[in-house]
Amino acid sequence: MTTDRIEKEIVVRAPRARVWRALTDAREFGQWFRVEMEDEFAAGAPARGRITYPGYEHLRLEVHVERVEPERLFSFRWHPYAVDPKQDYSSEPMTLVVFELDEVEGGTRVRVTESGFDRIPLARRAEAFGMNSQGWAEQVQNIARHVGETK
Amino acid sequence: MFAALGDPTRLRLVARLGSEGPLSIARLTDGSDVTRQAVSKHLRVLAGAGLARGAREGREQVWRLEAARLDEARRSLELVSRRWDDALLRLKASLEGEPQ
Numbered sequence: 001m002t003t004d005r006i007e008k009e010i011v012v013r014a015p016r017a018r019v020w021r022a023l024t025d026a027r028e029f030g031q032w033f034r035v036e037m038e039d040e041f042a043a044g045a046p047a048r049g050r051i052t053y054p055g056y057e058h059l060r061l062e063v064h065v066e067r068v069e070p071e072r073l074f075s076f077r078w079h080p081y082a083v084d085p086k087q088d089y090s091s092e093p094m095t096l097v098v099f100e101l102d103e104v105e106g107g108t109r110v111r112v113t114e115s116g117f118d119r120i121p122l123a124r125r126a127e128a129f130g131m132n133s134q135g136w137a138e139q140v141q142n143i144a145r146h147v148g149e150t151k
Numbered sequence: 152m153f154a155a156l157g158d159p160t161r162l163r164l165v166a167r168l169g170s171e172g173p174l175s176i177a178r179l180t181d182g183s184d185v186t187r188q189a190v191s192k193h194l195r196v197l198a199g200a201g202l203a204r205g206a207r208e209g210r211e212q213v214w215r216l217e218a219a220r221l222d223e224a225r226r227s228l229e230l231v232s233r234r235w236d237d238a239l240l241r242l243k244a245s246l247e248g249e250p251q
Contacts, residue, residue, distance in 0.1 A: 003224065005229065006228065006231055006235060007237060008232070008235045009239075010239040010240070010242070010243055012242065012243045012246050012247065013246075013247050014246040014249070015248060018246060019246060021243075022242060022246055023242075032238070032241040032242045032244075032245040033241075034208055034241075047156065074154060080231060110210050110239060110242065112235055112238075112239065114231060114235065117228065117231075150168060
Protein backbone atom coordinates (compact mmCIF):
# COMPACT_ATOMS: atom_id res chain seq x y z
CA MET A 1 0.00 0.00 0.00
CA THR A 2 1.48 3.28 -1.01
CA THR A 3 0.31 6.38 0.74
CA ASP A 4 2.75 8.70 -0.94
CA ARG A 5 1.45 8.82 -4.48
CA ILE A 6 -1.53 8.70 -6.80
CA GLU A 7 -1.33 7.45 -10.37
CA LYS A 8 -3.97 8.00 -13.00
CA GLU A 9 -4.22 7.53 -16.70
CA ILE A 10 -6.61 8.14 -19.54
CA VAL A 11 -6.53 7.65 -23.32
CA VAL A 12 -7.47 10.70 -25.35
CA ARG A 13 -8.52 10.32 -28.98
CA ALA A 14 -6.31 13.10 -30.26
CA PRO A 15 -2.78 13.29 -31.66
CA ARG A 16 0.08 13.47 -29.23
CA ALA A 17 1.14 16.93 -30.36
CA ARG A 18 -2.37 18.21 -29.74
CA VAL A 19 -2.51 16.73 -26.25
CA TRP A 20 0.93 18.14 -25.48
CA ARG A 21 -0.29 21.60 -26.36
CA ALA A 22 -3.36 21.22 -24.15
CA LEU A 23 -1.08 20.43 -21.22
CA THR A 24 1.73 22.90 -21.72
CA ASP A 25 0.20 25.94 -23.36
CA ALA A 26 -0.91 27.87 -20.30
CA ARG A 27 -4.03 29.30 -21.88
CA GLU A 28 -5.16 25.87 -23.10
CA PHE A 29 -4.28 24.27 -19.81
CA GLY A 30 -6.44 26.81 -18.06
CA GLN A 31 -9.45 25.98 -20.19
CA TRP A 32 -9.83 22.43 -18.94
CA PHE A 33 -8.14 22.92 -15.59
CA ARG A 34 -10.37 25.91 -14.88
CA VAL A 35 -7.69 28.46 -14.12
CA GLU A 36 -6.80 31.72 -15.82
CA MET A 37 -3.04 31.57 -16.09
CA GLU A 38 -1.00 34.76 -15.83
CA ASP A 39 2.30 33.16 -16.83
CA GLU A 40 3.39 30.72 -19.48
CA PHE A 41 4.88 27.40 -18.39
CA ALA A 42 8.67 27.30 -18.53
CA ALA A 43 11.05 24.82 -16.95
CA GLY A 44 12.44 26.12 -13.67
CA ALA A 45 9.96 28.96 -13.37
CA PRO A 46 6.79 29.55 -11.35
CA ALA A 47 3.49 30.00 -13.13
CA ARG A 48 0.53 31.63 -11.43
CA GLY A 49 -3.12 31.97 -12.12
CA ARG A 50 -6.58 32.58 -10.78
CA ILE A 51 -9.02 29.73 -10.33
CA THR A 52 -12.02 30.25 -12.60
CA TYR A 53 -14.26 27.56 -11.26
CA PRO A 54 -17.53 29.23 -10.22
CA GLY A 55 -17.59 29.90 -6.51
CA TYR A 56 -13.85 29.51 -6.13
CA GLU A 57 -12.65 32.56 -7.98
CA HIS A 58 -10.98 33.91 -4.85
CA LEU A 59 -8.41 31.11 -4.96
CA ARG A 60 -5.07 31.25 -6.71
CA LEU A 61 -2.90 28.62 -8.33
CA GLU A 62 0.86 28.64 -8.29
CA VAL A 63 2.95 25.87 -9.76
CA HIS A 64 6.71 25.57 -10.01
CA VAL A 65 7.45 23.99 -13.36
CA GLU A 66 10.21 21.40 -13.32
CA ARG A 67 10.59 19.48 -16.58
CA VAL A 68 9.27 20.24 -20.04
CA GLU A 69 10.29 17.44 -22.45
CA PRO A 70 8.34 18.06 -25.61
CA GLU A 71 5.50 15.70 -26.24
CA ARG A 72 6.75 13.34 -23.56
CA LEU A 73 6.84 14.70 -20.05
CA PHE A 74 5.68 17.81 -18.21
CA SER A 75 6.07 18.19 -14.46
CA PHE A 76 5.53 20.78 -11.76
CA ARG A 77 5.35 21.13 -8.01
CA TRP A 78 2.55 22.75 -6.04
CA HIS A 79 0.79 22.85 -2.69
CA PRO A 80 -2.08 20.42 -3.01
CA TYR A 81 -4.09 21.61 -0.05
CA ALA A 82 -3.63 25.35 -0.27
CA VAL A 83 -7.05 26.68 0.59
CA ASP A 84 -6.61 30.15 2.04
CA PRO A 85 -5.51 32.91 -0.32
CA LYS A 86 -4.28 35.00 2.59
CA GLN A 87 -2.02 32.31 3.95
CA ASP A 88 1.59 31.78 3.00
CA TYR A 89 2.28 28.14 2.15
CA SER A 90 5.78 28.76 0.88
CA SER A 91 7.54 26.96 3.72
CA GLU A 92 5.42 23.84 3.37
CA PRO A 93 6.34 20.77 1.35
CA MET A 94 5.02 20.59 -2.19
CA THR A 95 3.90 17.54 -4.10
CA LEU A 96 5.23 16.69 -7.55
CA VAL A 97 2.84 16.29 -10.48
CA VAL A 98 4.18 14.50 -13.55
CA PHE A 99 2.29 14.19 -16.84
CA GLU A 100 3.59 11.64 -19.34
CA LEU A 101 2.37 11.09 -22.87
CA ASP A 102 2.60 7.95 -25.01
CA GLU A 103 1.13 7.15 -28.36
CA VAL A 104 -1.27 4.22 -28.19
CA GLU A 105 -3.72 2.73 -30.59
CA GLY A 106 -6.50 5.20 -31.07
CA GLY A 107 -4.76 8.21 -29.64
CA THR A 108 -2.59 9.37 -26.80
CA ARG A 109 -2.30 7.97 -23.30
CA VAL A 110 -1.93 10.58 -20.60
CA ARG A 111 -0.55 9.40 -17.29
CA VAL A 112 -0.44 11.68 -14.29
CA THR A 113 1.36 10.87 -11.06
CA GLU A 114 1.21 13.05 -7.98
CA SER A 115 3.68 12.15 -5.24
CA GLY A 116 5.07 13.51 -1.99
CA PHE A 117 1.97 13.20 0.18
CA ASP A 118 3.95 11.52 2.94
CA ARG A 119 5.59 14.82 3.75
CA ILE A 120 2.43 16.87 4.01
CA PRO A 121 1.48 17.56 7.65
CA LEU A 122 -1.62 15.93 8.99
CA ALA A 123 -3.08 19.20 10.20
CA ARG A 124 -2.98 20.67 6.71
CA ARG A 125 -4.79 17.69 5.22
CA ALA A 126 -7.38 17.52 7.96
CA GLU A 127 -8.13 21.20 7.56
CA ALA A 128 -8.42 20.90 3.79
CA PHE A 129 -10.70 17.94 4.03
CA GLY A 130 -12.91 19.45 6.73
CA MET A 131 -13.32 22.66 4.84
CA ASN A 132 -14.05 20.90 1.64
CA SER A 133 -16.30 18.03 2.49
CA GLN A 134 -19.54 19.91 1.97
CA GLY A 135 -18.33 21.59 -1.19
CA TRP A 136 -17.30 18.25 -2.56
CA ALA A 137 -20.64 16.67 -1.98
CA GLU A 138 -22.13 19.32 -4.24
CA GLN A 139 -19.39 19.67 -6.77
CA VAL A 140 -18.25 16.16 -7.25
CA GLN A 141 -19.97 15.83 -10.60
CA ASN A 142 -18.42 18.98 -11.93
CA ILE A 143 -15.12 19.64 -10.58
CA ALA A 144 -11.75 19.67 -11.44
CA ARG A 145 -9.84 21.60 -9.12
CA HIS A 146 -6.42 20.72 -8.42
CA VAL A 147 -5.73 23.23 -5.92
CA GLY A 148 -7.63 24.84 -3.28
CA GLU A 149 -10.23 22.95 -1.79
CA THR A 150 -12.41 24.93 0.11
CA LYS A 151 -15.45 26.76 1.18
CA MET B 152 1.29 11.10 8.73
CA PHE B 153 1.54 9.16 5.55
CA ALA B 154 5.20 8.58 6.30
CA ALA B 155 4.16 6.98 9.57
CA LEU B 156 2.19 4.41 7.63
CA GLY B 157 4.86 3.75 5.06
CA ASP B 158 6.73 1.13 7.06
CA PRO B 159 5.70 -2.55 6.84
CA THR B 160 6.04 -3.20 10.58
CA ARG B 161 3.94 -0.18 11.39
CA LEU B 162 1.36 -1.23 8.84
CA ARG B 163 1.17 -4.64 10.52
CA LEU B 164 0.75 -3.02 13.91
CA VAL B 165 -2.06 -0.86 12.56
CA ALA B 166 -3.69 -3.92 10.99
CA ARG B 167 -3.55 -5.86 14.26
CA LEU B 168 -4.88 -3.01 16.33
CA GLY B 169 -7.64 -2.58 13.79
CA SER B 170 -8.70 -6.20 13.76
CA GLU B 171 -7.95 -7.27 17.34
CA GLY B 172 -8.86 -4.09 19.19
CA PRO B 173 -6.77 -2.49 21.92
CA LEU B 174 -3.61 -4.50 22.68
CA SER B 175 -0.72 -4.24 25.09
CA ILE B 176 2.85 -4.03 23.86
CA ALA B 177 3.39 -7.55 25.17
CA ARG B 178 0.57 -8.89 23.01
CA LEU B 179 1.76 -6.88 20.02
CA THR B 180 5.26 -8.28 20.39
CA ASP B 181 4.06 -11.86 20.84
CA GLY B 182 4.42 -13.98 17.79
CA SER B 183 6.22 -11.33 15.82
CA ASP B 184 9.89 -11.34 14.98
CA VAL B 185 10.28 -7.74 16.00
CA THR B 186 11.71 -6.91 19.42
CA ARG B 187 9.62 -5.27 22.11
CA GLN B 188 11.85 -2.24 21.90
CA ALA B 189 11.26 -1.92 18.17
CA VAL B 190 7.50 -2.36 18.61
CA SER B 191 7.58 0.38 21.23
CA LYS B 192 9.46 2.68 18.93
CA HIS B 193 7.04 2.06 16.07
CA LEU B 194 4.08 2.70 18.36
CA ARG B 195 5.60 6.01 19.37
CA VAL B 196 5.93 7.00 15.72
CA LEU B 197 2.28 6.10 15.17
CA ALA B 198 1.32 8.09 18.27
CA GLY B 199 3.33 11.04 17.05
CA ALA B 200 1.33 11.00 13.85
CA GLY B 201 -1.93 10.83 15.77
CA LEU B 202 -2.76 7.36 14.48
CA ALA B 203 -2.59 5.43 17.72
CA ARG B 204 -2.85 6.19 21.39
CA GLY B 205 -1.44 4.36 24.42
CA ALA B 206 -2.98 4.45 27.87
CA ARG B 207 -2.02 2.88 31.11
CA GLU B 208 -4.53 0.22 32.11
CA GLY B 209 -3.51 -1.41 35.36
CA ARG B 210 0.07 -2.46 34.99
CA GLU B 211 0.13 -2.40 31.20
CA GLN B 212 0.35 0.17 28.47
CA VAL B 213 -2.55 -0.62 26.12
CA TRP B 214 -2.63 0.73 22.59
CA ARG B 215 -5.59 1.55 20.37
CA LEU B 216 -6.02 2.97 16.89
CA GLU B 217 -7.20 6.49 16.36
CA ALA B 218 -9.55 5.44 13.61
CA ALA B 219 -10.66 8.95 12.77
CA ARG B 220 -7.15 9.93 11.78
CA LEU B 221 -6.69 6.95 9.52
CA ASP B 222 -9.95 7.74 7.95
CA GLU B 223 -8.87 11.29 7.26
CA ALA B 224 -5.65 10.08 5.66
CA ARG B 225 -7.52 7.73 3.42
CA ARG B 226 -10.18 10.27 2.57
CA SER B 227 -7.80 13.06 1.72
CA LEU B 228 -6.01 10.82 -0.74
CA GLU B 229 -9.38 9.84 -2.16
CA LEU B 230 -10.13 13.50 -2.62
CA VAL B 231 -6.96 14.04 -4.57
CA SER B 232 -7.69 10.90 -6.55
CA ARG B 233 -11.18 12.08 -7.51
CA ARG B 234 -9.86 15.50 -8.48
CA TRP B 235 -7.46 13.93 -10.91
CA ASP B 236 -10.12 11.61 -12.34
CA ASP B 237 -12.28 14.60 -13.07
CA ALA B 238 -9.46 16.76 -14.39
CA LEU B 239 -8.41 14.03 -16.86
CA LEU B 240 -12.00 13.60 -18.00
CA ARG B 241 -12.20 17.30 -18.68
CA LEU B 242 -8.93 17.19 -20.63
CA LYS B 243 -10.32 14.34 -22.70
CA ALA B 244 -13.65 16.05 -23.27
CA SER B 245 -12.01 19.30 -24.32
CA LEU B 246 -9.86 17.56 -26.93
CA GLU B 247 -12.31 15.01 -28.28
CA GLY B 248 -15.06 17.53 -28.84
CA GLU B 249 -12.97 19.34 -31.44
CA PRO B 250 -13.66 19.08 -35.17
CA GLN B 251 -10.94 17.01 -36.87
